Amino acid sequence: MTGPGPDAGPPFFDVVLTQRACRTFADTPVTDAEIDTVLRAATHAPSAENRQPWEFVVVRDPAVQTALHDIAEAAWAGGGRAFSEGRLPDELLAEVDAGYAGGGYRSAPVLVVVCADVERCLPATVASSIFPCAQNLLLAAHALGLGSALTTLGASAGPEVRAVLGLPEHVWPQVVVPLGRPARALGPPRREPVADHTHRDRYGTAWEGRR
Amino acid sequence: MTGPGPDAGPPFFDVVLTQRACRTFADTPVTDAEIDTVLRAATHAPSAENRQPWEFVVVRDPAVQTALHDIAEAAWAGGGRAFSEGRLPDELLAEVDAGYAGGGYRSAPVLVVVCADVERCLPATVASSIFPCAQNLLLAAHALGLGSALTTLGASAGPEVRAVLGLPEHVWPQVVVPLGRPARALGPPRREPVADHTHRDRYGTAWEGRR
Numbered sequence: 239m240t241g242p243g244p245d246a247g248p249p250f251f252d253v254v255l256t257q258r259a260c261r262t263f264a265d266t267p268v269t270d271a272e273i274d275t276v277l278r279a280a281t282h283a284p285s286a287e288n289r290q291p292w293e294f295v296v297v298r299d300p301a302v303q304t305a306l307h308d309i310a311e312a313a314w315a316g317g318g319r320a321f322s323e324g325r326l327p328d329e330l331l332a333e334v335d336a337g338y339a340g341g342g343y344r345s346a347p348v349l350v351v352v353c354a355d356v357e358r359c360l361p362a363t364v365a366s367s368i369f370p371c372a373q374n375l376l377l378a379a380h381a382l383g384l385g386s387a388l389t390t391l392g393a394s395a396g397p398e399v400r401a402v403l404g405l406p407e408h409v410w411p412q413v414v415v416p417l418g419r420p421a422r423a424l425g426p427p428r429r430e431p432v433a434d435h436t437h438r439d440r441y442g443t444a445w446e447g448r449r
Numbered sequence: 450m451t452g453p454g455p456d457a458g459p460p461f462f463d464v465v466l467t468q469r470a471c472r473t474f475a476d477t478p479v480t481d482a483e484i485d486t487v488l489r490a491a492t493h494a495p496s497a498e499n500r501q502p503w504e505f506v507v508v509r510d511p512a513v514q515t516a517l518h519d520i521a522e523a524a525w526a527g528g529g530r531a532f533s534e535g536r537l538p539d540e541l542l543a544e545v546d547a548g549y550a551g552g553g554y555r556s557a558p559v560l561v562v563v564c565a566d567v568e569r570c571l572p573a574t575v576a577s578s579i580f581p582c583a584q585n586l587l588l589a590a591h592a593l594g595l596g597s598a599l600t601t602l603g604a605s606a607g608p609e610v611r612a613v614l615g616l617p618e619h620v621w622p623q624v625v626v627p628l629g630r631p632a633r634a635l636g637p638p639r640r641e642p643v644a645d646h647t648h649r650d651r652y653g654t655a656w657e658g659r660r
Binding site for chain 1: 458463464489490536585588599615616640
């Protein structure tokens with residue numbers, strides 16, 4: 239690794255420990271150069287057999303964004319929300335509701351749809367290749383000051399998303415990531431302590447107990 | 450984000466653009482403090498409904514490491530390698546062979562087994578929660594100068610891994626990550642250009658053509 243420099247972004251742990259979901263965005267544009275930077279980071283994720291099976295569709299066309307929004311909102315209203323009621327903390331449920339009410343995918347300057355080309359990987363390795371790529375994308379966006387969220391609800395409606403984006407049969411939509419400047423400052427991520435979920439050598443042996 | 454500081458790690462893009470798989474390790478130890486740092490980053494990944502369903506088993510016990518190595522090697526020798534012949538570039542196949550011959554999981558000072566607790570998430574959201582967490586783990590390790598690899602072959606032998614680690618039925622092993630100082634300097638990751646796999650608004654429209 240080269241030494242610190244302004245072009246190489248903020249310190250790694252400042253980025254990784256403060257990244258969190260953003261669901262409402264300012265109107266400020268996101269440049270093609272920023273998207274290139276974010277996608278370059280995404281393509282540096284590992285993938286099974288280093289096959290790099292990702293395909294990205296970068297959506298700025300309002301008609302396409304609206305179509306993807308409608309698919310996601312229909313999935314949320316048509317079962318997703320009912321399923322999440324009682325499962326999600328009220329605060330998080332309200333945040334998701336506010337995201338849809340505030341325009342959802344339509345309110346983001348850009349959407350990136352991350353797909354897997356199953357002619358370049360096995361169906362069994364789609365997830366282990368695509369989600370690390372998506373995580374790199376979120377972190378890189380945050381390093382540039384962009385908000386984002388990892389959403390799978392819209393992508394889970396595969397045939398409809400495929401029709402909107404003109405995806406061939408062998409390209410499977412997996413994740414939709416809205417990108418844009420956060421409309422307001424985001425609080426810190428809420429996480430449980432590492433020690434509560436870490437075991438030493440075998441499950442059930444406390445990580446901290448044997449130091 | 451706070452300003453740059455030595456404790457916050459190297460610049461983000463230096464980390465994300467140089468991370469790559471490491472399969473042979475020096476004997477230098479990895480400290481508990483380093484593992485804590487790496488796992489803290491891992492737990493800051495997003496997860497479906499923010500359920501944080503991860504459980505980590507940190508393995509230093511040589512008997513447990515050997516048992517996990519034997520499971521992975523058996524899966525590789527018993528079908529994984531044959532399957533990969535002709536699919537993998539010779540160079541990568543040789544690298545994986547050398548990793549097993551050099552001790553495989555046994556040669557790493559530490560293994561981290563990343564599991565999903567399906568009492569805290571839906572089976573359908575295991576992958577979208579665990580792989581971003583694993584990717585944060587790999588990046589944080591790299592930021593500390595540790596080599597790592599995202600392996601699923603050992604974890605795919607679920608019942609055997611579960612027996613070795615004493616995992617209850619509801620805790621599913623997903624990823625095994627060896628951690629340690631690289632035995633030798635690693636070359637740059639090999640990646641295809643972003644523009645080759647990026648589309649503007651709809652699949653098939655060149656990303657760069659319409660700038």
